[in-house]
Amino acid sequence: MFYTVFHAKEPTFGFGDTPKFPRGYTAVAWIESETLADTFRITNHISESWEENPEVVKVLSPNNRSTSVGDIMEDADGKVFICEMVGWKELEVA
Numbered sequence: 001m002f003y004t005v006f007h008a009k010e011p012t013f014g015f016g017d018t019p020k021f022p023r024g025y026t027a028v029a030w031i032e033s034e035t036l037a038d039t040f041r042i043t044n045h046i047s048e049s050w051e052e053n054p055e056v057v058k059v060l061s062p063n064n065r066s067t068s069v070g071d072i073m074e075d076a077d078g079k080v081f082i083c084e085m086v087g088w089k090e091l092e093v094a
Contacts, residue, residue, distance in 0.1 A: 002057065003039045005029045006072040007064065014069035014085050021072055021080065021093060028064045030057040036073055036081055036088050043067040 006025035012018060019025060032055050033039040042055045044066040051059050067083065072091070074080045081088040 001032070001034065002076045003031045003033055003036070004060075004074045005031055005039065005043050005067060006074070007061075007067065008070050008072075011065075011068060012070055018070050018082065021082075021091060025072055026061050028061045029059050031055055032057050039073055040067055040083065 005028050006021070007028050008019045009024055009026055010019060029043065029051070031039045031042055033042055038055075042053050043050045043064075050056070050066065051064060069083050069085055071083050072080060073083070073088075080091045080093045082091055
């Protein structure tokens with residue numbers, strides 16, 4: 001499955017009000033992955049920049065930080081999920 005990863009323009013990392021989607025976010029990458037959890041792992045700097053991971057299909061924005069609480073992923077079916085302190089929550093997007 002393909003995911004589009006969105007990072008908050010002004011991240012709160014779970015502290016404070018979450019930005020509104022989509023205007024408060026920037027699309028940073030397209031990722032090929034099986035699950036949201038895998039996509040989260042792929043988009044975190046561990047031993048090198050996550051942008052170098054083989055599952056990264058395309059980087060859409062330069063100089064990316066690791067994915068964190070409050071960031072969003074959209075799957076190929078258009079379902080949108082926000083990263084929470086533990087797990088993911090599907091968002092209703094109009």
